[in-house]
Amino acid sequence: MSKIKLLSFDLDDTLWHTAPTIARAEQAFYLHLQAAAPALTAKFSPKALREHRLQYLSANPGLEHHISQWRVDSLNQALIESGYGGQSRELAAAAFDVFYHARQNVQLFEHCAKVLAELSQDFLLISLTNGNADLSRLPISRHFHSHFRAEQVGAAKPAAPLFLEALRQAECLPHESIHIGDNTNDDIAGAKAVGMHAIQARLIEHAPEPHPLADLHFDDWRDLPRLIKQLNASPR
Ligand SMILES: [Mg+2]
Known part of the structure; x- marks a missing residue:
């Protein structure tokens, strides 16, 4: 009999390599802004826009675990600073859509899809991410019972809420679960801290x-x- 019931998976750099996807999404985002808000891109280079975003977070630390909202709000601010006061909300939302759409264009690691399909036969699979990947847009989502993002629960790994949500969904105890992820602090230390x-x-x-x-x-x-x-075969 299987002792392990739940497998929770991190997404970024666990199911796919994230850096190339984000780089492409940032590029699409900026290209869109060049056409939609040229006064903004005249004022902010891609690097300056990134720095503006980081500064915005320092001033609004509550957005730390709401990375989508953070990107929209900071762009809104940059648009206002570039003279788009009246249309800033609309422009920011449209640019975010471009980024978000491109950000979902991920390439899975080799053998990942096949192994997930196999594992889903024996275990409940749940994804837990601090990022804003939307697993439900990918074909592999059919192998997953559910998906949770830090921005939905207002707390990012390594804090307990995402892990506890997965355990609650799977109706199992911590030792009946395995978390799989790349980040030594967020994934490994975080999962071990809840048992x-x-x-x-x-x-x-x-x-x-x-x-x-x-x-x-x-x-x-x-x-x-x-x-x-x-x-699964180990004593605990
Ligand atoms: Mg990761």
Whole structure:
């Protein structure tokens, strides 16, 4: 009988390599703004716009776990500063749509889709992300029971709320679950703090060394089912 019931998955850099997707989305976002709000792009280079966004967060720290809202609100502010006062909300919403759409264009790691399909036969799969990827737009979402984002619960990993939400949904105890993710603090330390098992994904170049708290780690999706089996067979 399987002791493990729930597998929760981080998304960015666990199911796909995030940097190229974000870079493309940032590019599409800026290109859109060049056409829609030329006075803004005359005032802000892509780098200056990024810095403006970071400054906006320093002034509005409450947006930290609401990254979509943060991007919209900070752009709105930059638009106002560029003379688009009357239309800033509309322009910001349209530009965000462009970014958001491009941000969903991810390329899964090799073997990921096949392994997820396989695992979903035996376990309940739930995704937990601090980012704004929308798993429901991807074909692999059919293998997942549910998806949770930090901005929905107002708290990002490593804080407990996302992990606890997954456990609640799966109606299981922490030791009956495994969290799989790449970030040693957010995913590994966070999951271990609530008593879940944790497997560290080391799939991108220069991935962090295996964390002492990680039960196991992998650098090839094909190895994951075997590691889960191993944890399933362990006494606790
Ligand atoms: Mg990640």
